Amino acid sequence: MAYTLTGRASYQEDIKKSRFLAVAGPVRTPGEAMAFFAAHGVADATHNCWAYRVGSEYRYSDDGEPGGTAGRPILQAIEGQGCDRVAVLVVRWFGGIKLGPGGLVRAYGGTAAQCLRLAEKVEIVEELEIDCACVFSDMALVQSRLAAMGARVLDEAFDAGGVRWRLAVPKDRADELSRLFADMTRGRGRWEVVGG
Known part of the structure:
Protein backbone atom coordinates (compact mmCIF):
# COMPACT_ATOMS: atom_id res chain seq x y z
CA MET A 1 0.00 0.00 0.00
CA ALA A 2 1.50 3.33 -1.08
CA TYR A 3 0.67 6.85 0.02
CA THR A 4 1.03 10.30 -1.45
CA LEU A 5 0.65 13.68 0.21
CA THR A 6 -2.56 15.69 0.25
CA GLY A 7 -0.59 18.92 -0.18
CA ARG A 8 2.71 20.66 0.47
CA ALA A 9 4.49 20.02 3.77
CA SER A 10 7.64 21.47 5.30
CA TYR A 11 9.92 20.86 8.27
CA GLN A 12 12.99 22.78 9.46
CA GLU A 13 15.79 21.73 11.78
CA ASP A 14 19.15 23.18 12.85
CA ILE A 15 21.96 20.61 13.07
CA LYS A 16 25.40 21.80 14.26
CA LYS A 17 24.76 25.38 13.11
CA SER A 18 23.56 24.31 9.64
CA ARG A 19 19.91 24.93 8.85
CA PHE A 20 18.02 22.19 6.97
CA LEU A 21 14.61 22.90 5.44
CA ALA A 22 12.63 20.04 3.92
CA VAL A 23 9.73 20.77 1.55
CA ALA A 24 7.62 17.88 0.23
CA GLY A 25 4.69 17.73 -2.15
CA PRO A 26 2.58 15.38 -4.27
CA VAL A 27 3.55 14.98 -7.94
CA ARG A 28 2.07 12.89 -10.75
CA THR A 29 5.00 12.94 -13.20
CA PRO A 30 8.79 13.38 -13.16
CA GLY A 31 8.23 16.70 -14.95
CA GLU A 32 6.02 17.90 -12.10
CA ALA A 33 8.73 16.85 -9.62
CA MET A 34 11.36 18.91 -11.45
CA ALA A 35 8.98 21.90 -11.57
CA PHE A 36 8.40 21.48 -7.80
CA PHE A 37 12.18 21.63 -7.15
CA ALA A 38 12.53 24.68 -9.40
CA ALA A 39 9.68 26.45 -7.60
CA HIS A 40 10.87 25.70 -4.05
CA GLY A 41 14.67 25.77 -4.42
CA VAL A 42 16.49 28.58 -2.62
CA ALA A 43 19.11 30.27 -4.81
CA ASP A 44 21.21 31.66 -1.94
CA ALA A 45 21.29 28.36 0.00
CA THR A 46 24.48 26.29 0.08
CA HIS A 47 22.77 23.14 -1.27
CA ASN A 48 19.37 22.24 -2.75
CA CYS A 49 19.28 18.42 -2.58
CA TRP A 50 16.25 16.44 -3.69
CA ALA A 51 14.64 13.15 -4.61
CA TYR A 52 11.37 11.99 -6.11
CA ARG A 53 9.57 8.72 -6.72
CA VAL A 54 6.72 8.35 -9.23
CA GLY A 55 5.88 4.67 -9.61
CA SER A 56 8.99 2.89 -10.86
CA GLU A 57 10.68 6.18 -11.81
CA TYR A 58 12.94 7.97 -9.38
CA ARG A 59 15.83 10.42 -9.35
CA TYR A 60 17.88 12.23 -6.77
CA SER A 61 20.55 14.92 -6.56
CA ASP A 62 23.31 15.63 -4.03
CA ASP A 63 23.79 19.19 -5.40
CA GLY A 64 27.49 19.38 -4.52
CA GLU A 65 27.41 17.38 -1.29
CA PRO A 66 29.67 14.28 -1.27
CA GLY A 67 28.15 11.53 -3.48
CA GLY A 68 25.45 9.48 -1.78
CA THR A 69 25.15 11.68 1.32
CA ALA A 70 22.05 13.72 0.45
CA GLY A 71 19.83 12.69 -2.48
CA ARG A 72 19.93 8.95 -1.82
CA PRO A 73 19.02 9.35 1.91
CA ILE A 74 16.10 11.59 0.89
CA LEU A 75 14.89 8.89 -1.53
CA GLN A 76 15.28 6.28 1.23
CA ALA A 77 13.11 8.48 3.49
CA ILE A 78 10.41 8.57 0.78
CA GLU A 79 10.53 4.78 0.44
CA GLY A 80 10.74 4.24 4.21
CA GLN A 81 7.51 6.20 4.70
CA GLY A 82 5.75 4.09 2.05
CA CYS A 83 5.31 7.11 -0.23
CA ASP A 84 4.94 7.31 -3.99
CA ARG A 85 4.19 10.22 -6.32
CA VAL A 86 6.16 12.43 -3.94
CA ALA A 87 8.95 14.98 -4.37
CA VAL A 88 11.15 16.08 -1.44
CA LEU A 89 13.60 18.98 -1.50
CA VAL A 90 16.02 19.52 1.41
CA VAL A 91 17.71 22.92 1.43
CA ARG A 92 20.87 23.42 3.51
CA TRP A 93 22.48 26.63 4.68
CA PHE A 94 26.01 25.70 5.82
CA GLY A 95 26.76 26.84 9.37
CA GLY A 96 30.54 26.39 9.43
CA ILE A 97 30.78 22.93 11.04
CA LYS A 98 31.41 19.95 8.76
CA LEU A 99 29.13 17.02 9.51
CA GLY A 100 31.09 14.27 7.73
CA PRO A 101 29.48 11.67 5.45
CA GLY A 102 27.54 9.88 8.21
CA GLY A 103 26.31 13.16 9.67
CA LEU A 104 25.15 14.36 6.26
CA VAL A 105 23.27 11.10 5.60
CA ARG A 106 21.53 11.41 8.98
CA ALA A 107 20.78 15.11 8.52
CA TYR A 108 19.34 14.91 5.01
CA GLY A 109 17.55 11.59 5.51
CA GLY A 110 16.28 12.53 8.96
CA THR A 111 14.97 15.94 7.92
CA ALA A 112 13.19 14.44 4.90
CA ALA A 113 11.73 11.59 6.98
CA GLN A 114 10.44 13.95 9.68
CA CYS A 115 8.84 16.19 7.04
CA LEU A 116 7.05 13.17 5.54
CA ARG A 117 6.03 11.86 8.99
CA LEU A 118 4.32 15.18 9.76
CA ALA A 119 2.71 15.50 6.31
CA GLU A 120 -0.92 14.58 5.74
CA LYS A 121 -1.03 11.47 3.55
CA VAL A 122 -3.67 9.67 1.54
CA GLU A 123 -3.62 6.12 0.19
CA ILE A 124 -3.01 5.89 -3.55
CA VAL A 125 -5.92 4.12 -5.22
CA GLU A 126 -5.20 2.81 -8.71
Whole structure:
Protein backbone atom coordinates (compact mmCIF):
# COMPACT_ATOMS: atom_id res chain seq x y z
CA MET A 1 0.00 0.00 0.00
CA ALA A 2 1.50 3.33 -1.08
CA TYR A 3 0.67 6.85 0.02
CA THR A 4 1.03 10.30 -1.45
CA LEU A 5 0.65 13.68 0.21
CA THR A 6 -2.56 15.69 0.25
CA GLY A 7 -0.59 18.92 -0.18
CA ARG A 8 2.71 20.66 0.47
CA ALA A 9 4.49 20.02 3.77
CA SER A 10 7.64 21.47 5.30
CA TYR A 11 9.92 20.86 8.27
CA GLN A 12 12.99 22.78 9.46
CA GLU A 13 15.79 21.73 11.78
CA ASP A 14 19.15 23.18 12.85
CA ILE A 15 21.96 20.61 13.07
CA LYS A 16 25.40 21.80 14.26
CA LYS A 17 24.76 25.38 13.11
CA SER A 18 23.56 24.31 9.64
CA ARG A 19 19.91 24.93 8.85
CA PHE A 20 18.02 22.19 6.97
CA LEU A 21 14.61 22.90 5.44
CA ALA A 22 12.63 20.04 3.92
CA VAL A 23 9.73 20.77 1.55
CA ALA A 24 7.62 17.88 0.23
CA GLY A 25 4.69 17.73 -2.15
CA PRO A 26 2.58 15.38 -4.27
CA VAL A 27 3.55 14.98 -7.94
CA ARG A 28 2.07 12.89 -10.75
CA THR A 29 5.00 12.94 -13.20
CA PRO A 30 8.79 13.38 -13.16
CA GLY A 31 8.23 16.70 -14.95
CA GLU A 32 6.02 17.90 -12.10
CA ALA A 33 8.73 16.85 -9.62
CA MET A 34 11.36 18.91 -11.45
CA ALA A 35 8.98 21.90 -11.57
CA PHE A 36 8.40 21.48 -7.80
CA PHE A 37 12.18 21.63 -7.15
CA ALA A 38 12.53 24.68 -9.40
CA ALA A 39 9.68 26.45 -7.60
CA HIS A 40 10.87 25.70 -4.05
CA GLY A 41 14.67 25.77 -4.42
CA VAL A 42 16.49 28.58 -2.62
CA ALA A 43 19.11 30.27 -4.81
CA ASP A 44 21.21 31.66 -1.94
CA ALA A 45 21.29 28.36 0.00
CA THR A 46 24.48 26.29 0.08
CA HIS A 47 22.77 23.14 -1.27
CA ASN A 48 19.37 22.24 -2.75
CA CYS A 49 19.28 18.42 -2.58
CA TRP A 50 16.25 16.44 -3.69
CA ALA A 51 14.64 13.15 -4.61
CA TYR A 52 11.37 11.99 -6.11
CA ARG A 53 9.57 8.72 -6.72
CA VAL A 54 6.72 8.35 -9.23
CA GLY A 55 5.88 4.67 -9.61
CA SER A 56 8.99 2.89 -10.86
CA GLU A 57 10.68 6.18 -11.81
CA TYR A 58 12.94 7.97 -9.38
CA ARG A 59 15.83 10.42 -9.35
CA TYR A 60 17.88 12.23 -6.77
CA SER A 61 20.55 14.92 -6.56
CA ASP A 62 23.31 15.63 -4.03
CA ASP A 63 23.79 19.19 -5.40
CA GLY A 64 27.49 19.38 -4.52
CA GLU A 65 27.41 17.38 -1.29
CA PRO A 66 29.67 14.28 -1.27
CA GLY A 67 28.15 11.53 -3.48
CA GLY A 68 25.45 9.48 -1.78
CA THR A 69 25.15 11.68 1.32
CA ALA A 70 22.05 13.72 0.45
CA GLY A 71 19.83 12.69 -2.48
CA ARG A 72 19.93 8.95 -1.82
CA PRO A 73 19.02 9.35 1.91
CA ILE A 74 16.10 11.59 0.89
CA LEU A 75 14.89 8.89 -1.53
CA GLN A 76 15.28 6.28 1.23
CA ALA A 77 13.11 8.48 3.49
CA ILE A 78 10.41 8.57 0.78
CA GLU A 79 10.53 4.78 0.44
CA GLY A 80 10.74 4.24 4.21
CA GLN A 81 7.51 6.20 4.70
CA GLY A 82 5.75 4.09 2.05
CA CYS A 83 5.31 7.11 -0.23
CA ASP A 84 4.94 7.31 -3.99
CA ARG A 85 4.19 10.22 -6.32
CA VAL A 86 6.16 12.43 -3.94
CA ALA A 87 8.95 14.98 -4.37
CA VAL A 88 11.15 16.08 -1.44
CA LEU A 89 13.60 18.98 -1.50
CA VAL A 90 16.02 19.52 1.41
CA VAL A 91 17.71 22.92 1.43
CA ARG A 92 20.87 23.42 3.51
CA TRP A 93 22.48 26.63 4.68
CA PHE A 94 26.01 25.70 5.82
CA GLY A 95 26.76 26.84 9.37
CA GLY A 96 30.54 26.39 9.43
CA ILE A 97 30.78 22.93 11.04
CA LYS A 98 31.41 19.95 8.76
CA LEU A 99 29.13 17.02 9.51
CA GLY A 100 31.09 14.27 7.73
CA PRO A 101 29.48 11.67 5.45
CA GLY A 102 27.54 9.88 8.21
CA GLY A 103 26.31 13.16 9.67
CA LEU A 104 25.15 14.36 6.26
CA VAL A 105 23.27 11.10 5.60
CA ARG A 106 21.53 11.41 8.98
CA ALA A 107 20.78 15.11 8.52
CA TYR A 108 19.34 14.91 5.01
CA GLY A 109 17.55 11.59 5.51
CA GLY A 110 16.28 12.53 8.96
CA THR A 111 14.97 15.94 7.92
CA ALA A 112 13.19 14.44 4.90
CA ALA A 113 11.73 11.59 6.98
CA GLN A 114 10.44 13.95 9.68
CA CYS A 115 8.84 16.19 7.04
CA LEU A 116 7.05 13.17 5.54
CA ARG A 117 6.03 11.86 8.99
CA LEU A 118 4.32 15.18 9.76
CA ALA A 119 2.71 15.50 6.31
CA GLU A 120 -0.92 14.58 5.74
CA LYS A 121 -1.03 11.47 3.55
CA VAL A 122 -3.67 9.67 1.54
CA GLU A 123 -3.62 6.12 0.19
CA ILE A 124 -3.01 5.89 -3.55
CA VAL A 125 -5.92 4.12 -5.22
CA GLU A 126 -5.20 2.81 -8.71
CA GLU A 127 -7.92 4.00 -11.08
CA LEU A 128 -9.29 3.21 -14.52
CA GLU A 129 -10.82 5.81 -16.82
CA ILE A 130 -14.30 4.99 -18.04
CA ASP A 131 -16.40 6.59 -20.76
CA CYS A 132 -20.07 6.13 -19.96
CA ALA A 133 -23.38 7.57 -21.04
CA CYS A 134 -26.98 7.33 -19.88
CA VAL A 135 -30.34 8.98 -20.47
CA PHE A 136 -31.44 11.96 -18.37
CA SER A 137 -34.00 9.93 -16.41
CA ASP A 138 -31.20 7.67 -15.05
CA MET A 139 -28.70 10.46 -14.42
CA ALA A 140 -29.40 11.39 -10.77
CA LEU A 141 -29.49 7.80 -9.51
CA VAL A 142 -26.39 6.76 -11.46
CA GLN A 143 -24.42 9.83 -10.38
CA SER A 144 -25.18 9.42 -6.67
CA ARG A 145 -24.58 5.64 -6.56
CA LEU A 146 -21.29 5.79 -8.50
CA ALA A 147 -19.99 8.66 -6.35
CA ALA A 148 -20.84 6.68 -3.20
CA MET A 149 -18.65 3.85 -4.52
CA GLY A 150 -15.60 6.04 -5.17
CA ALA A 151 -16.08 7.08 -8.81
CA ARG A 152 -14.99 10.63 -9.70
CA VAL A 153 -16.36 12.63 -12.62
CA LEU A 154 -13.46 13.93 -14.75
CA ASP A 155 -15.58 15.37 -17.54
CA GLU A 156 -19.28 15.80 -18.24
CA ALA A 157 -21.11 16.58 -21.49
CA PHE A 158 -24.80 16.74 -22.36
CA ASP A 159 -26.57 16.09 -25.63
CA ALA A 160 -30.14 15.39 -26.72
CA GLY A 161 -29.85 11.76 -25.60
CA GLY A 162 -28.61 12.41 -22.06
CA VAL A 163 -25.29 12.75 -20.29
CA ARG A 164 -21.82 11.47 -21.11
CA TRP A 165 -19.23 11.18 -18.37
CA ARG A 166 -15.53 10.46 -18.28
CA LEU A 167 -15.03 8.78 -14.90
CA ALA A 168 -12.07 7.71 -12.78
CA VAL A 169 -13.07 4.58 -10.88
CA PRO A 170 -11.10 2.46 -8.39
CA LYS A 171 -9.52 -0.32 -10.45
CA ASP A 172 -10.43 -3.00 -7.91
CA ARG A 173 -14.13 -2.02 -8.09
CA ALA A 174 -14.43 -1.48 -11.86
CA ASP A 175 -16.23 -4.77 -12.58
CA GLU A 176 -18.67 -4.25 -9.71
CA LEU A 177 -19.36 -0.67 -10.86
CA SER A 178 -19.90 -1.84 -14.45
CA ARG A 179 -22.55 -4.34 -13.31
CA LEU A 180 -24.20 -1.73 -11.08
CA PHE A 181 -24.28 0.77 -13.96
CA ALA A 182 -25.87 -1.83 -16.27
CA ASP A 183 -28.53 -2.59 -13.61
CA MET A 184 -29.32 1.08 -12.97
CA THR A 185 -29.64 1.88 -16.69
CA ARG A 186 -31.47 -1.40 -17.41
CA GLY A 187 -28.76 -2.24 -19.96
CA ARG A 188 -29.36 0.90 -22.01
CA GLY A 189 -26.28 2.83 -20.82
CA ARG A 190 -22.84 2.73 -22.39
CA TRP A 191 -19.80 1.77 -20.24
CA GLU A 192 -16.34 1.50 -21.85
CA VAL A 193 -12.88 1.32 -20.34
CA VAL A 194 -10.71 4.03 -21.96
CA GLY A 195 -7.87 2.37 -23.83
CA GLY A 196 -9.19 -1.07 -22.83
